[in-house]
Amino acid sequence: MKGSAFPPTLRRVGVGLVGAGLLLATACSGTGADTAGAEGDGDPVELRITPEDGATEVRPDSPITVTAANGTITDVKVEQAPPEGQAADASAEEGGAAELAVLTGTLNEDKTEWVSDWTLTPGSEVTVTATAEGADGETAEVVSAFTALPASEGQRLELVSNFPMSDDTVGVGMPIIVNFDLPVQNKAQVEAAMEVVSEKPAVGAWNWFGDQMAVFRTEDYWEPDQNVTVNLHLAGVQASEGVYGVENYQIDFTVGREQITTVDNDTHQAVVESGGETVREFPISNGNGSTRAYTTTTGVHLTMEKYQHLVMDSATVGIPEGHPDYYKLDVNYAVRFSNSGEFLHAAPWNGSLGQANLSHGCTNASTEDARWFYENSLMGDPYIVTGTDRELEVDNGWGYWQRSWDEWLENSATGEADATDEPGTPGSPFGIPADAQASPVSAN
The missing domain is CATH 2.60.40.3780 (Immunoglobulin-like)
Structure with missing residues (x-):
């Protein structure tokens, strides 16, 4: 499948679904009324x-x-x-x-x-x-x-947005994120109606972040180079008292090659591995650590979106114009890895790449290295930062890998793992x- 790696906007994807399980052969024509089988030697059917x-x-x-x-x-x-x-x-x-x-x-x-x-x-x-x-x-x-x-009216649950979108090609760490227009109270039933099917074996589960966003994550990264289908059998599911899903949806996406980036805050180096082999290593400069906001978060991030050109305004992260620390920068080749304003981007003004951490929290790189990273990144690539004293929060961007698998499973409403290479889901949508x-x- 072909698709943009980092969609600039969200869209709703809706299609009809076929549920898992046994579909019997085409039935005889209906009679419109009850009919009894003929009585033979034994008891009638x-x-x-x-x-x-x-x-x-x-x-x-x-x-x-x-x-x-x-x-x-x-x-x-x-x-x-x-x-x-x-x-x-x-x-x-x-x-x-x-x-x-x-x-x-x-x-x-x-x-x-x-x-x-x-x-x-x-x-x-x-x-x-x-x-x-x-x-x-x-x-x-x-x-x-x-x-x-x-x-x-007013009690019809619908899908508002989803990541990834159909036809996207994503990294091996990519979660499945669905956002609803109304709060969901019967989370176990809704989880049981959302079927994830992968070509290669995986085990995963849903977690909820608030009452309107559900996130599916696998125990380990997806195996690369495969297709994944998400069947959202939402029509008829009672999400909350008197609130029913009204439509089914299907999302088809592709997991691409495996690429994992590790950024060492102490050595000021980034190492990019693809298929277990190092394909790029380059000097970086992380957050200066003078404040919490200027400290790059440590943990397993995922690349989320990218911009060839981006204006970075500190007012968007709570530092308004007129503040001593206010900044407004034009940057190129910016790849986001959290919701707290962190990107890897080109910083030709930073003369301390590979030597010191001088940024406001982003990962600075040379224009050449930032352009390479921009061109070779997919949404959902693992981006691991080590060595800082600020831990990435699980709900900061797509920090879902910050939860251990045991914790993730404990936070599932069904409490059961889902084998994605098999049809069906844990629990019941009824x-x-x-x-x-x-x-x-x-x-x-």
């Missing part, structure tokens, strides 16, 4: 669906359950018609509409129970057609048609158990 046929205002976070007695389930098909006035998968990328129309489910080992994997689109008209086969080869089919509760639903519809 009993096939039941919940929610019940004709139900209205079914909670979108209710699972669909199909059960069979005296036989096995051979097919389940779920169709969702969007609410009136809402086009089917209006925001989907090309090819996504067909996927959105499919709601998948998981069949148990003895093929007697099928449960949907994901929640229902609020306000949709849902038709479930299920078939089962008895030991004598006779079949039964049952249809349940019902309507999902719509999401009220807010209502199957046995709490309305009476089922059955054929026997």
Whole structure:
């Protein structure tokens, strides 16, 4: 995939998703009514669906359950018609509409129970057609048609922005960051609806920073040179009381080569390694350390964005014009690595590169070295600073690697690691158990 390494703005990415789990073969045509299988030598097949046929205002976070007695389930098909006035998968990328129309489910080992994997689109008209086969080869089919509760105005959870964006190529340390328009209280359910799928094995988990931003990080860096897909099955998830997701989204990005930079505050040197080999080493000058603000943060940073030219105004970090320490500089080849104003950038005025730390907190480099770093950096490359007495905060920029894996997992709402090379997620996106639903519809 091709994409800018450092997008200048955020955008919302929305497409229809296919959930993980077993999708049975195409169903027989629905009859529009319950039909019983013919009675053979044994007991007839009993096939039941919940929610019940004709139900209205079914909670979108209710699972669909199909059960069979005296036989096995051979097919389940779920169709969702969007609410009136809402086009089917209006925001989907090309090819996504067909996927959105499919709601998948998981069949148990003895093929007697099928449960949907994901929640229902609020306000949709849902038709479930299920078939089962008895030991004598006779079949039964049952249809349940019902309507999902719509999401009220002002209570519709939507995705506002995300990093990375579809088609981006990123570094091996890149987290997945999603920002919502409304607070999320049911964090475990929302986590369970956000599926991360990678080509190469990894283990990861979500953490929350506030009620509107969720961040997925792997235990170790991503393996390089692979594609990652994020399936946000948000339609129907109850994020907070009465607040439902209304749309599904998909983000596809590529993890590029492995590049890790280490900056030693004591030796005033930066070393860049790619694939375990040193590809660049150059002198630098870090923050002078006269104040906390002028001390470069130590820890595992990630490169976040870059500018060929940038005006650095200290007023943006709390030092206003008129203050003795006020500065306003025009800099070239600036690569950001925190939210507290830290960049690696060209500083041709600094005559102490490799000798002393004289900056206001940034990493100064020669124009040649800064240009090389700018041209060879991807968003999400690890940028490790050592030797200062100011520790990078976990929420300062993308300081998420500052948390140990054990701490990261403890801060996940589900509390479980997610194997990204396998479909599905830990936990459940449903807010209502199957046995709490309305009476089922059955054929026997």
